[in-house]
Amino acid sequence: MPADTELMPEMQYATLAQQGETAQFGMWVFLTQETIFFGALIFTYFLYRTTYPHEFAAAAKDAVLWCGTLNFVILVTSSLTMVLAINAAAQDVRPNRMVRWLIMTVVLGCLFLVVKGYEYYLDFQDKVVPVVAFEVKPGEGSAGVLFWVFYWVATGLHAIHLTIGIGLVLYMLLWRIRRGEISPAYYAPLEVVGIYWSFVDTVWLFLYPCIYLVGRS
Amino acid sequence: MSTTTFGGVPADEPTAATEPSYLTSENTIASWLFTRDHKRIALLFFASVTFFFFVGGAAATLMRLNLAAPEGLLQPAVYNRMFTMHGIIMVWFFLIPSIPTTFGNFFIPMMIGARDLAFPRVNLLSWYVFNLSGLVVLFSLIMGGADTGWTFYVPLSTVYANGYVLAAALAVFINGFSSIMTALNFVVTIHKMRAPGMTWMRLPLFVWGIYAVSVVMLTATPVLAMDTFLLAVERFIGIGLFDVRHGADAILWQHMFWFYSHPAVYIMILPSMGVASEIIPVYARRPIFGYAGMTIALMSIAILSFFVWAHHMFVAGISIYSGVFFSLMTFFVAVPSAIKVFNWTVSLHKGRISFDAPMLYALGFVLLFTLGGVTGLMLATLAVDVDLHGTYFVIAHFHYIMVGATVSAFFGALHYWWPKMTGRLYPEMWARSAAILMYVGFNLTFFPQFVLGYLGMPRRSYTYPPEWQSWNLLSSAGASILAIAYLLPLLYLGWSIFWGRKAGPNPWRASGLEWATPSPPPKHNFEETPVVALGPYSYDPENDTFIDQEGVLHAR
């Protein structure tokens, strides 16, 4: 649909504004559910870390702090680029600025996955992969492996969510924006993706101290 | 004055619709499989949940046949898989989705004056994900099933069980997404898409019930999702976060499981409560008593349901102080439920009651729910639970609520809204007979199980000492009557689709917005957005009139 044709709301909505508001609210409701999903996982971490503080501290020494920190920076920066893309969507008639920031976001997201992949490679070398390549380190006892099960499940699920986020941004770029459906008149779909993206960042805000800041002293 | 003649409900002349109904507007298979119309999706869900109801029912039939005599019928290992699959399928593939995905999908938009839900494509996706999880669970069943019980306790499910536990757990995990999508749609729709004048306190109680259930689904299901995911990981790789060999806690599985599954039982009952609150005013021709109290009760039940889960774990090895706390909270959660029972009962006072099939189901619902509820209080008592946990008393308790109450309400809703959904009237005498037969069969099946539990018969056991046979035989006999009562509606409702009398827009003279449309409704529900002036249930039994929600008085 060319950009100058008026975009109509779906048949169950009275106005485009109502449709956009409702879509955003829907994403927030979804994120409530996601908070509880990751929160339940972090509960297991909370329980076992408070029960086995020394074992966790010993096991977590092998967590690769520079990878975790670099990924933290990458992800927060991608939240910034995403927000700047949304500003551009709301302000510019031409999509160029928005597209540039969105491409930046995708690049940063993929960079996160690359760093994570490299970190996983280092983890194999350090033998902290339960069952597959695992060595009990001094001081970690038999409970230390619980830290590493949490690590693989948490970072794996986070990476899956991030990949979905990258997919959504690509969908925006290659489908909706290319067809001219995102403009200052209606950019709610991009806002919805942006909210999801920042939430994936939020999860990392909590995983970072869980994984990388244990037992460093 | 009750309507008594065979198919003889006085119906208005069917109005000439200005557009074709949602059933006939397009007729290709693709138009059904790729529909975005909430009404068609409701029927798609109806087909799926009915299918699974009969699969779960088949497992139950085999179980009751086995239990008719101590010698049994099935191999013990097969019996174990039967009760596991019966539980999994009935809970996640029938009870949890049934009323929300069928009547919720069909009627929430209509009751609030909207043309569809907020996210129609998400609605359709929910159905596909539901069927995907159904395929996985059928795969598990056909390959031999799991034998861990529907509760999948670790370490049995992660380490020791043989069978298709991983597939069953994954089926439950995927099913959760379907629940979440449906619930999200309802919450957003009810918040954002009400017609002008439809304030929260003018919403029909069915909408409140669906709203409450959606909040519970959204906040409880993610914990189950994480729990089943961790179970699958542990079973698959051999080590995990419930692994006692590494200092983890096997009971943590139970905490996270019941954090979901206790609210889940309220997920199963809240929509039924909404249905009862819809049916009783119509057939008593009186407003519901204490509308505000009913809404507060619904939301209180939803929230309080999160504080009681460990009453399933009193003898699992949790701290006794924790047990005391959860026991106390369980007594509290009974209070709003009891308030609702009082209100339904008082709603009948000085009414002009007719005992049509939906009303019979609704009254049966109230009675069976009450009995199930008070036996729940018995189980909430710590000292009593020590003896009753794991016995048939528990089974009888939850079947009174899940089958006696929820399934009754499902059938009540089905009959009540049948004319609106299909444009046909069902044969009243057949329906009443089926309702009464179901009530008798149900009590005969499950009341003896209270006695058996009291006598000490453990659950999940393929055999029992011979002195208990007479009670078991009674229960199995009741089950055969119940089976007939469930099959009858298939027959006469099916018949009515082709040969039933055509229904007008409002055969029951009900006041909700959904009755202001033709039967069956057109694809877009309303020609123009309704403007709401009144709350629901403005019935006057004295003059036998009612005022619909747009403010129009309907005289006899």
Place this chain on the structure above:
Amino acid sequence: MTIGPEIDARRAGAFPFVVAWIVILLTAGISAWTAFLGLGVWAPVIQFGIALFQTSLLFVLFMRLKGAPSLKWVCAVSGFFWLLFLYGLSMTDYANRQGWPPTQAAGRSQLESHQDDR
């Protein structure tokens, strides 16, 4: 419940977001630094407190809760609120249970012998 006027994307500059970005990075640095200070049990308290603060910045600014109607705030907070139920009520068990934590030696010898039962 809102914090001041809504951020109107049509007029917003990059400045508030860049500032928030810098604050999040700086506080993350502080958080990482506390890990090396030997603060014992207080380190995670500070670190998760900082994480909560950073989350609030992300929610309020980047996810535009600032100036949004209360309903979105309720949604944003509900997830965390519900987790209080899970954490708090589960801890009524773990904080008081006699068999928790299991003694390492007893736990292992009793159950490792079951490893061959599979």
